[in-house]
Amino acid sequence: MKFEEALHKLERIVEELEAGNISLDKAIKIYQDGMLISKQCLELLDKAEKKIQICSKDKDGNIKVKSFKEKDNAGKD
Amino acid sequence: MLKEKQVLTVSQLTKDIKLILENTFGFVWVEGEVSNLRQSASGHIYFTLKDNSAQIKCVLFKQQALGIKFQLKDGLKIVVFSKLSVYERDGQYQLYINLVEPKGKGSLQLAFEQLKGRLAKEGLFEPSHKKPLPFLPKTIGVITSPTGAVIRDILHVLERRFENFRVLIYPVKVQGESAKMEIVEAIKYFNAADNADVIILARGGGSIEDLWAFNEEAVARAIYDSKIPIVSAVGHETDFTIADFVSDLRAPTPSRAAELVIPQKRDLCQNIKDYIAQLSRALKDFMPQRRQRLDSLLDALRRGVEDVFEEKKQRFELEVSKLQQLNPLGILRRGYSVTLKMPDEEMLFDAGMLRPGERVKTRLHKGSFYSTVEKTQGDE
Numbered sequence: 207m208k209f210e211e212a213l214h215k216l217e218r219i220v221e222e223l224e225a226g227n228i229s230l231d232k233a234i235k236i237y238q239d240g241m242l243i244s245k246q247c248l249e250l251l252d253k254a255e256k257k258i259q260i261c262s263k264d265k266d267g268n269i270k271v272k273s274f275k276e277k278d279n280a281g282k283d
Numbered sequence: 284m285l286k287e288k289q290v291l292t293v294s295q296l297t298k299d300i301k302l303i304l305e306n307t308f309g310f311v312w313v314e315g316e317v318s319n320l321r322q323s324a325s326g327h328i329y330f331t332l333k334d335n336s337a338q339i340k341c342v343l344f345k346q347q348a349l350g351i352k353f354q355l356k357d358g359l360k361i362v363v364f365s366k367l368s369v370y371e372r373d374g375q376y377q378l379y380i381n382l383v384e385p386k387g388k389g390s391l392q393l394a395f396e397q398l399k400g401r402l403a404k405e406g407l408f409e410p411s412h413k414k415p416l417p418f419l420p421k422t423i424g425v426i427t428s429p430t431g432a433v434i435r436d437i438l439h440v441l442e443r444r445f446e447n448f449r450v451l452i453y454p455v456k457v458q459g460e461s462a463k464m465e466i467v468e469a470i471k472y473f474n475a476a477d478n479a480d481v482i483i484l485a486r487g488g489g490s491i492e493d494l495w496a497f498n499e500e501a502v503a504r505a506i507y508d509s510k511i512p513i514v515s516a517v518g519h520e521t522d523f524t525i526a527d528f529v530s531d532l533r534a535p536t537p538s539r540a541a542e543l544v545i546p547q548k549r550d551l552c553q554n555i556k557d558y559i560a561q562l563s564r565a566l567k568d569f570m571p572q573r574r575q576r577l578d579s580l581l582d583a584l585r586r587g588v589e590d591v592f593e594e595k596k597q598r599f600e601l602e603v604s605k606l607q608q609l610n611p612l613g614i615l616r617r618g619y620s621v622t623l624k625m626p627d628e629e630m631l632f633d634a635g636m637l638r639p640g641e642r643v644k645t646r647l648h649k650g651s652f653y654s655t656v657e658k659t660q661g662d663e
Contacts, residue, residue, distance in 0.1 A: 210418040213551075216558050223565040233569045240562045247555045251548055252447065254421065258438065260429060260452040261472065269472060274429075274452055 209250045216243045294371070301369035304376060308367040313339070313378060314386055317359045328355065332363065332378065340377035341365070351383055352495075353394035360386040391491045395498050398525055402500070407507045413531045414512040416544060417480045419551075422449040423544055424479030424511065426469040429454035433487050433537045440541035445548040451479055457486040462496035470505040470513070481512050481544050484526060485537040488519040497524035506530050516540035615648040622646075625653070634659045 207215075219240040223233060260274035291299070315332035322328050326345030331338045341363065343355075355361070362385075365378035385393040402408065423441070427433050429452055441448045453472060455465035466484070473479045484506070486497065496502060497517045506513050506529040515530035516537040527533040534540035615621070622631045625642040637643070637656050644653050 208419075209551075213418075213554070216555070220558050220561045220565065223562060223569065226565075226569055230569070233566060237562055237566045241559065244555050244559045244562070248552065251551055254447050254449055256447045257422075257449045258452070259450065260454060261469075262454070269476075271451065271478075274450075 207246065207250075209247060212243050212247045212250065216240060216247065219243070293374075297369060297371045297374060300376075301371065304367055304369060310364060310366050310381070311378075312362060312364055314360070314362045315339070317355060317361060318357050320355060320357050330355070330357075332361075340375055341380055342370075342377055343380045343383065347381060347383075351390065353385060353390050354397050355383065362386050389491065391495060391498075395491070395525065398498065398500055398503070399528065402503055402525065402529070407503060408528045412507070414510075416512050416514065416532060419546065420480035420544060422451055422479045424473045424482040425450055425452045425485065426455055426466060426473075426482060427452070427485040427537070428457050431487065433485050436536075436538045437483060437485065437541045440538045441545060444542065445545045447548075448545060456496075458489070458493050458496060463499040463501055466496060466502050467505040470502075470509050474508075474510055477511075479511055481514065482509070483514050483516060483534075483537070483540045483544060484530065485516040485540060486518065487537070488522060494518050494522060494524055497526040499525070502526055503529045514540045514543055615646070618648070620645050620647050634661065 219236050222228065223236055223240065226233075228236075258274040259271050261269050261271055264270055313332060315334050315338075318331045318333055318338070320328065320330040326348065328343040328345075328348050330341050330343075332341050333339075361383055363378060363380045364382040365380040367376065368379055369376045384390050406412070425434065425437060427437075434452065438450065441450065451473075453469040455469050456462045457466075470482070470484075473482055484497075486494065491498075494517055497515070503525045506515075506526060512531040514532045514534055515524070515526045516534040516539065517524045517526055520535040523533075532543060534543055623629060623644045623646065624631055624636065625644055628644060629636075631637065631643070637659050639656050639658050641656050642653060643656060644651055
């Protein structure tokens with residue numbers, strides 16, 4: 207699930223639970239769903255690993271992706 | 284007076300005229316309005332430069348014509364730097380143009396306005412064509428120079444907002460002749476490789492000449508054709524380029540572009556925590572709602588029980604009052620008495636229970652007295 211979808215789902219669950227016109231069983235069920243999705247959302251935010259890459263052309267003109275060192279950039283202003 | 288008739292050929296005379304004109308005027312700056320403009324198949328451009336009372340033929344060779352960024356057209360007021368000479372075949376004096384500038388403004392400014400007008404008419408700036416940015420991009424493509432302040436600012440802002448961000452830089456020259464093609468190539472690369480969810484196209488500030496690559500039609504069309512949304516951040520806040528008009532979103536500076544493409548992770552976490560708190564609160568509120576209903580049911584039930592109890596209580600009290608009427612003390616009040624045999628205070632119902640000399644106690648409504656039996660008698 208994409209983060210955005212998960213967040214929307216969570217919003218809807220909060221709305222539904224706050225509206226209150228559902229059975230107690232349903233309320234407990236969606237409360238549990240909401241808690242699970244919250245956890246998934248937080249996990250999604252931390253899932254990706256920081257990565258800075260740069261494209262470069264080899265001698266045949268093919269584009270290769272390699273890691274970008276920020277120090278490559280230092281002192282070149 | 285001529286001693287001898289000196290006869291010149293047309294060619295000789297024309298040559299002489301040409302020499303005199305070229306030597307007298309050489310290179311001149313001339314201003315006027317373009318008319319009768321036509322372009323030959325070979326790419327040379329011919330037109331007439333005129334004012335209210337005169338006109339002069341002009342030639343702009345293909346080589347020079349290619350260097351002009353804006354579009355020459357009839358009615359345009361221009362200033363030219365040109366050599367006055369004679370086209371011998373036609374006996375025509377004319378201006379051979381080296382430089383052309385629009386009158387009153389820079390040629391790049393005019394070129395910018397012309398292209399902007401044309402692309403606007405074509406619909407390249409239509410808001411309906413603009414793509415929304417992804418909420419949380421997996422990878423951010425950045426097209427800019429790999430050195431210098433721009434990329435550094437972008438990376439710095441991304442780092443601050445979302446420390447585990449992902450960036451793929453496509454390095455390009457951002458000015459000079461090759462800049463245009465490199466930028467177009469970069470946009471096409473990201474679209475073909477499909478390895479970025481959003482693209483930042485950035486360059487620091489500069490003169491209109493410096494920023495020119497971002498005013499090129501080829502760049503504008505590449506941005507328009509991109510399936511990946513593009514945020515442009517070219518120059519300073521006040522600089523607008525064609526790229527800014529075509530892009531899906533224009534940022535005033537590269538740092539701002541970085542802010543626009545990724546949300547603050549801290550805010551997102553807070554949002555989710557707020558939702559968790561809301562969920563728990565909603566569930567807690569949910570229970571009392573149910574409980575209230577249960578409470579009112581219980582109330583009704585209790586009231587029912589109490590009613591039954593009240594009825595019983597009343598009946599009980601009635602019985603009690605009946606009983607009270609039967610209380611022997613009530614009888615005493617009416618003048619009767621009770622006699623008890625001493626010393627056990629055994630209640631007496633029959634005189635046969637006594638013998639003379641035994642002691643009895645008689646209880647009245649108020650107080651008692653003791654006596655001794657003198658004699659007994661049977662039922663009268």
